[in-house]
Amino acid sequence: MKSLKLAIFASGRGSNFQAIYQAIEEGKLNARIQVVISNNADAGALDFAREHQIPALHLSRNQFTNASMFDLELLRVLREHDVNFIALAGYMKLIRPQIIREFHNRILNIHPALLPSFGGKGMYGHFVHEAVREYGCKVTGVTVHLVDEEYDHGPIVVQKTVPVYSEDTPEMIANRVLEMEHVAYAEALQLFAEERVQIQGRRTLIRL
Ligand code: GAR
Numbered sequence: 372m373k374s375l376k377l378a379i380f381a382s383g384r385g386s387n388f389q390a391i392y393q394a395i396e397e398g399k400l401n402a403r404i405q406v407v408i409s410n411n412a413d414a415g416a417l418d419f420a421r422e423h424q425i426p427a428l429h430l431s432r433n434q435f436t437n438a439s440m441f442d443l444e445l446l447r448v449l450r451e452h453d454v455n456f457i458a459l460a461g462y463m464k465l466i467r468p469q470i471i472r473e474f475h476n477r478i479l480n481i482h483p484a485l486l487p488s489f490g491g492k493g494m495y496g497h498f499v500h501e502a503v504r505e506y507g508c509k510v511t512g513v514t515v516h517l518v519d520e521e522y523d524h525g526p527i528v529v530q531k532t533v534p535v536y537s538e539d540t541p542e543m544i545a546n547r548v549l550e551m552e553h554v555a556y557a558e559a560l561q562l563f564a565e566e567r568v569q570i571q572g573r574r575t576l577i578r579l
Contacts, residue, residue, distance in 0.1 A: 373564065373566065374401050374402055374403060374564065375400075375401065375402035375403070375455065375456040375560060375563060375564050376402070376403055376405050376452075376453055376454050376455045376456065377391070377402050377403065377404050377405060377454065377456050377457070377458055377560075378404075378405060378406050378407070378408060378449055378452065378454040378456075378457045378458070379391065379404060379406075379407045379408070379416065379420075379457075379458050379460050380407075380408050380409070380457060380458070380459045380460065380462035380466075381407065381408075381409050381414055381416035381417075381459075381460045381461050381462055382409060382410055382411050382414060382416075382461055382462050382463040382464070383411070383414055383415065383416065383461045383463075384414070384415035384416065384461070385407075385414060385415050385416025385417075385419055385420075385460060385461065386461075386549065386552075386553065387458075387460035387461055387481055387552055387553065387556050388404075388407065388416045388419065388420075388458075388460045388461075389419055390552070390553035390554075390556060390557060391404070391458060391460065391556055391557055391560065392404060392419075392423065392425075393557075394557030394560075394561075399557055399561065400557045400560055400561050400564065401561065401564040401565075402456075402560060402561075402564055404420075404425050405426070405452040405453060405454050406425070406426045406427070406428065406448065406449075406452040406454065407419075407420035407425055407426070407427045407428070408427075408428050408429075408430050408445070408448065409427075409428070409429055409430070409462075410429075410430065410431040410432070410462070410463070410464055411429070411431070412429040414429075416460070416461075417429065426452060428448060430444065430445060430448065432464070438467060439469065442467055442469040442470055443469075445470060446469070446470065446473055449473075449474075455477065456474070456477045456478075456479075456560075456563060457470075457474055457477065457478040457479070457518075458478075458479050458481075458556070458560060459478065459479065459480040459481070459518065460481060460556070461481075462480075463495055465522060466478060466518055467520075468520055471518060471519065471520060476517055476570055477563075478517065478518040479515055479516070479517060479518065479528065479556075479559060479560065479563075480515070480516055480517075480518050480523070480525075481513065481514070481515050481552055481555070481556050482499075482513070482514045482515075482516065482523050483496075483499050483500070483511075483513060483545070483548045483549070483552060484499045484503060484511055484512065484513075484514065484548075485510070485511060485512045485513075485514060485530060485532065486514040486516060486523055486524075486527065486530075487523075487524075489502050489503055489511075490514075490522065490523030490524075491521075491522050491523055492522050494522075494523065496545075497541055497542075497545060500541040500542075500544040500545045500548070501541045503535060503541075503544060504535065504539060504540075504541055504544060508535050509534065509535055510532045510533065510534055510535060511532070511533060511535050511544060511548060512530060512531050512532040512533055512548065512551065513529075513530065513531045513533075513548060513551045513552045513555045514527055514529075514530050515527075515528050515529040515530075515555050515556055515558075515559035516528060517570070517575070525573075526570055526572075526573050526574060526575045527575065528559045528562060528568060528575050528577075529555050529558055529559040529562070530555075531551050531554070531555050533547045533548055533550075533551050534547075562577060567579075
């Protein structure tokens with residue numbers, strides 16, 4: 372088993388990042404968080420990282436004259452911190468091809484619904500849970516998937532369901548899903564740490 376040397380990309384409060392950190396602390400996930408990167412200087416994820424002595428960087432496309440310079444700097448930072456795996460944890464930006472090529476099948480994303488439903492551009496955060504409620508779904512859930520060049524599209528690694536009740540508000544659905552996200556993300560990462568994930572086209576096979 373190889374320990375994952377993780378970069379966490381997060382745009383917001385970073386509860387998934389915190390859950391990953393917790394799973395490592397509890398010995399449930401064989402990984403080390405090398406660096407946390409956010410496109411948002413005020414992200415809670417950066418505060419949590421700094422409080423826990425994890426290198427934390429605000430890096431955004433807006434700081435660069437073009438996208439490839441931004442990608443080059445991202446790659447430089449990832450190399451400098453000896454990263455071998457990336458976890459997108461509430462990261463609201465598209466990862467461009469150069470990074471995807473360099474970390475081929477080594478980038479995971481978590482999405483707060485059962486893909487391929489309720490995914491794609493513009494489907495994030497509360498929009499997802501509002502759409503699930505409006506559609507009248509009886510279940511929703513979490514998808515952890517590999518990242519390719521389209522939003523919410525790469526091979527699925529872990530999915531878990533939660534019920535939707537008729538009296539639920541979008542916030543109630545979001546909270547139920549989030550609790551499940553915190554379990555699912557560490558579980559998916561641990562499958563990679565144990566080298567149990569085989570990728571065949573758009574399907575993953577998980578070795579027992
Ligand atoms: C999570 O619910 C995550 O699934 C979602 O953003 C939230 C981030 O919360 N991601 C997306 O919607 C991506 N399409 P967190 O900052 O507390 O981890």
